[in-house]
Amino acid sequence: TAQHERDLDSMIEQAVFPGTHEPRVEHRTPATDPSLPVTPARADIMSAMSRVSSAVTACGGGEHGIATVRVTMTGATGHATNAIVSGPFAGTPVGSCIALAVRGATVPPFSQSTFSLSYPFRI
Numbered sequence: 001t002a003q004h005e006r007d008l009d010s011m012i013e014q015a016v017f018p019g020t021h022e023p024r025v026e027h028r029t030p031a032t033d034p035s036l037p038v039t040p041a042r043a044d045i046m047s048a049m050s051r052v053s054s055a056v057t058a059c060g061g062g063e064h065g066i067a068t069v070r071v072t073m074t075g076a077t078g079h080a081t082n083a084i085v086s087g088p089f090a091g092t093p094v095g096s097c098i099a100l101a102v103r104g105a106t107v108p109p110f111s112q113s114t115f116s117l118s119y120p121f122r123i
Contacts, residue, residue: 039115040073040107048080048105049119055104059097060123065089067123069102072116080105081114089123098123 040048056067067089072082083102089095098121 033109033111036075036109036111038110038112040078040110044107045117045119048107049102049121052101052105053121055101056098056121057123059094059101061094063089063094063123065123066120067095067098068118068120069098070116070118071102071105072114073105073107074114075110075112078107078109094123 065088068086070082070084070086071080073079074081080103083099085095085098089098102119102121
């Protein structure tokens with residue numbers, strides 16, 4: 001429904017950019033290429049999560065809910081290197097499938113060594 005769409009949009013906005021609408025970043029030692037952005041751009045994050053969302057949704061196998069995934073990306077490659085599912089799918093086969101799907105996400109390289117964020121997926 002329209003209300004649920006707004007709620008999910010709000011959750012995504014808050015998860016990716018809490019409070020100040022800036023990415024929540026775990027402070028890490030930066031990589032060496034100064035021409036790269038320090039962290040991924042918001043549009044790149046949203047695009048990466050959108051590209052894996054159909055695979056994430058397919059993991060549900062008829063189950064429904066919100067799976068919040070803590071994703072860590074590596075700056076040198078932009079690849080997701082870790083994904084941890086929390087919420088009702090944590091520790092389940094559906095959660096394992098979701099984590100595997102999210103580890104397929106990529107953003108353009110960035111200079112910070114890693115970047116982590118929590119992202120809610122609707123299943």
